[in-house]
Amino acid sequence: xxxxxxxxxxxxxxxxxxxxxxxxxxxxxxxxxxxxxxxxxxxxxxxxxxxxxxxxxxxxxxxxxxxxxxxxxxxxxxxxxxxxxxxxxxxxxxxxxxxxxxxxxxxxxxxxxxxxxxxxxxxxxxxxxxxxxxxxxxxxxxxxxxxxxxxxxxxxxxxxx
Numbered sequence: 001x002x003x004x005x006x007x008x009x010x011x012x013x014x015x016x017x018x019x020x021x022x023x024x025x026x027x028x029x030x031x032x033x034x035x036x037x038x039x040x041x042x043x044x045x046x047x048x049x050x051x052x053x054x055x056x057x058x059x060x061x062x063x064x065x066x067x068x069x070x071x072x073x074x075x076x077x078x079x080x081x082x083x084x085x086x087x088x089x090x091x092x093x094x095x096x097x098x099x100x101x102x103x104x105x106x107x108x109x110x111x112x113x114x115x116x117x118x119x120x121x122x123x124x125x126x127x128x129x130x131x132x133x134x135x136x137x138x139x140x141x142x143x144x145x146x147x148x149x150x151x152x153x154x155x156x157x158x159x160x161x
Contacts, residue, residue, distance in 0.1 A: 011089040014047045029093040042081055051120040052085035054078060059112045070110040079104060079133040079146035082119035086131060087150045096158035100149040107144055113137040127152055
């Protein structure tokens with residue numbers, strides 16, 4: 001006989017997922033881990049209400065650009081994943097969200113490093129929220145800074161998203 005399904009809020013599910021304490025049948029209304037995170041081997045390492053830390057093992061031999069450094073698009077995706085994960089902890093069943101914009105400033109190059117993206121809200125609104133995300137190399141040096149605006153969708157606007 002299979003375990004009954006229990007739907008958890010996103011934050012509770014992610015906390016249990018990170019701790020390795022999910023029970024069979026525990027789910028959430030959002031898709032975690034995301035397909036892009038699995039494809040790129042990104043991992044959520046810290047989570048709380050409104051903030052998230054996401055890591056990736058970046059290597060120019062795999063994720064490189066024509067200059068031989070880690071591609072800025074990968075760093076941008078890492079920031080977007082951290083910001084989206086942070087915002088998802090505020091989303092209830094029947095709601096969804098969409099990025100309005102994402103701006104990133106690149107500070108220094110990466111060749112091979114565990115990159116750590118730390119996203120937190122600058123301002124959390126009922127519909128529009130603004131986030132910052134700092135991305136660090138494993139030597140502690142800042143690689144990039146991103147800001148993003150996120151729109152929470154409700155009702156028919158959230159349907160199918």
